[in-house]
Amino acid sequence: MGQRFRANLATWFPVRQIVIREGSAVRALTLTTRLQASIAAVGLIGVAWIVAGTAGYTYQTYKVDKKNGEIERTRLAYHELIEEVSSQHEKFMSITKDLNYYRTYLLTLIEQNEGLRNDLASIHDRLEDSETERERYASAEEALRKQLHGLESELTNLSERNDLLQTDVTVMRTRIVSTDDERRRAAAARASIDRNIARLEGELSSAQNRAVELEKILTQKQQVVDQAQAGRRQAVADRDAAVEKASQIEAKMATLTQQQQQALAKLQERTQGTLQRVEAVFTAAGVDPKRLSPLMTGRDGKGARGGPFIPWSDQVKELAPEVRGKTDQLGNSIERLEVLRPLLSSLPLSVPVRNDFAVMSGFGYRKDPFNGRAALHEGLDLQAPLRTPIRPGAPGRVVFAGWHPQYGRLVEVDHGFSIRTRYAHMDELSVTDGQEVDRATVLGLMGRSGRASGIHLHYEVVVNGRPLDPANFMRAASYVFKVK
Numbered sequence: 001m002g003q004r005f006r007a008n009l010a011t012w013f014p015v016r017q018i019v020i021r022e023g024s025a026v027r028a029l030t031l032t033t034r035l036q037a038s039i040a041a042v043g044l045i046g047v048a049w050i051v052a053g054t055a056g057y058t059y060q061t062y063k064v065d066k067k068n069g070e071i072e073r074t075r076l077a078y079h080e081l082i083e084e085v086s087s088q089h090e091k092f093m094s095i096t097k098d099l100n101y102y103r104t105y106l107l108t109l110i111e112q113n114e115g116l117r118n119d120l121a122s123i124h125d126r127l128e129d130s131e132t133e134r135e136r137y138a139s140a141e142e143a144l145r146k147q148l149h150g151l152e153s154e155l156t157n158l159s160e161r162n163d164l165l166q167t168d169v170t171v172m173r174t175r176i177v178s179t180d181d182e183r184r185r186a187a188a189a190r191a192s193i194d195r196n197i198a199r200l201e202g203e204l205s206s207a208q209n210r211a212v213e214l215e216k217i218l219t220q221k222q223q224v225v226d227q228a229q230a231g232r233r234q235a236v237a238d239r240d241a242a243v244e245k246a247s248q249i250e251a252k253m254a255t256l257t258q259q260q261q262q263a264l265a266k267l268q269e270r271t272q273g274t275l276q277r278v279e280a281v282f283t284a285a286g287v288d289p290k291r292l293s294p295l296m297t298g299r300d301g302k303g304a305r306g307g308p309f310i311p312w313s314d315q316v317k318e319l320a321p322e323v324r325g326k327t328d329q330l331g332n333s334i335e336r337l338e339v340l341r342p343l344l345s346s347l348p349l350s351v352p353v354r355n356d357f358a359v360m361s362g363f364g365y366r367k368d369p370f371n372g373r374a375a376l377h378e379g380l381d382l383q384a385p386l387r388t389p390i391r392p393g394a395p396g397r398v399v400f401a402g403w404h405p406q407y408g409r410l411v412e413v414d415h416g417f418s419i420r421t422r423y424a425h426m427d428e429l430s431v432t433d434g435q436e437v438d439r440a441t442v443l444g445l446m447g448r449s450g451r452a453s454g455i456h457l458h459y460e461v462v463v464n465g466r467p468l469d470p471a472n473f474m475r476a477a478s479y480v481f482k483v484k
Contacts, residue, residue: 009033013040075356082350112256271333278340281347284476286468289343346415348393348473350439352423352459353446357384360456363469369453378467379422379460386455387445390423393461393473395438398431407458408450411443418465424458425450 013036018029282289351357361369361381368375396415404410407424411431414420427447431437448455461470 006033009037013037071356071358078351082354117253268329268333278344281344281349281476282340285347285349285473287347287463289340291464343417346394346396346417346419347476348415348419348421348461348470349476350391350393351382351474352390352393352421352443353382353384353388353457354391355384355388357382357388359383359471363467363471370451379424379458380470381456381458383454383456384446386447387427388457389442390426390444390446390457391439391442392423392437393421393439393470394419396421396436398433398435398437398443401429401431401433401435401443404450406451408452409444409447410450413437413443418463420462422458422460422462424460425452425456 010033013033015033016031016036018031020027020029279289359380360383361377363377363380366375366377367373390411392413394415396413398411399414399420400410400412402410404424407422409424409426409429411423411426411429412420413423423443425446425448426444427449429444430442431444437443446455446457452458459470461468461473
């Protein structure tokens with residue numbers, strides 16, 4: 001095999017000479033088979049190395065471009081998340097204002113409902129008075145009618161007596177004219193008749209006067225009857241108007257009850273949706289609000305409160321049962337939100353590094369970067385350029401700002417309810433102990449002080465003395481506020 005291989009090499013690379021002439025001197029450079037094979041082998045190796053290097057460079061360039069694309073998408077998603085967090089915070093404040101407004105509106109509706117009920121009771125009283133007055137007018141009218149009937153009968157009798165007297169006078173005058181004897185007798189009778197006539201005329205005049213008086217009385221009584229009838233018609237009209245107004249009031253009360261139910265249902269829906277989103281924040285962050293509430297000052301773990309006891313049932317006793325039930329549900333939801341609102345504002349949901357960054361080491365198990373041994377990492381390592389501004393994840397108060405042997409330049413912020421955050425390995429500190437900070441305050445600049453292998457921020461979240469994964473708090477905002 002070796003001889004055959006050497007034979008092939010001799011065939012492929014025969015001995016060659018390169019003749020070099022310098023003036024009259026001539027030199028020959030011999031290229032042996034082994035030398036030519038060595039040069040060819042080196043050339044092949046060089047070509048292979050160039051091809052491999054080109055392929056590796058192309059592949060690495062592709063990976064870098066892909067990584068840069070992922071970083072750009074992550075940066076855009078983070079900025080969108082910050083905008084959504086701000087928008088949802090404004091929505092939360094708006095809902096709180098709406099809740100206070102609708103609570104005031106509900107109390108106003110209750111007062112209007114009470115006023116309408118009082119008006120309805122007054123109208124019913126007026127209706128009863130109108131019925132009594134109508135019966136009294138009816139009795140007076142009946143008595144007047146009887147009295148008028150008696151006066152008409154008396155006038156009829158007087159007219160009949162007058163007619164009889166006129167007949168007697170005519171008969172007497174006829175007898176006086178017919179005979180002289182009878183004339184004398186008639187004279188005496190005439191005197192008697194004249195006396196009777198004068199007496200009767202006096203009685204007739206008295207009767208006529210009485211008739212005039214009776215007519216005046218009748219006119220007065222008729223006026224009273226007319227007034228009574230007018231009063232009766234007015235009372236009937238008032239009664240009908242009162243009945244119509246009562247019907248309108250009842251319809252308005254039914255409408256108000258329906259509006260109250262709709263308003264309460266809308267409030268309950270918005271409140272329940274907000275409550276679910278807020279509770280989802282705590283669930284995604286891995287924080288149990290019940291473990292934080294007892295830390296608040298107050299006997300019942302709901303904060304320091306006080307004031308006289310005024311039962312809510314006295315305020316809504318005039319409402320329909322279904323409305324009272326909805327107000328109780330709404331009150332429970334509002335009270336739950338009142339408890340969770342200060343807790344939510346204390347959660348560190350903002351990322352400390354607002355510029356582009358990379359997560360170099362996560363929470364939990366890892367190999368120590370210095371000794372390579374298994375270790376527990378109680379935070380996140382966020383890498384960004386040197387002296388990148390560091391901001392707190394939530395408002396709070398600085399409880400430590402200084403040098404730590406392990407953390408280097410360290411800032412620790414207390415957010416209340418036993419929630420703290422730590423920011424380590426900074427190049428420069430911008431705050432002091434006891435300083436109040438918000439999400440826009442710069443705590444310091446990113447560096448590599450303390451036990452650090454490079455420029456980065458070591459970020460920790462501690463709840464009730466126990467470290468939690470900060471990545472859960474970052475994801476919590478995205479998980480909740482993307483739900484529309």
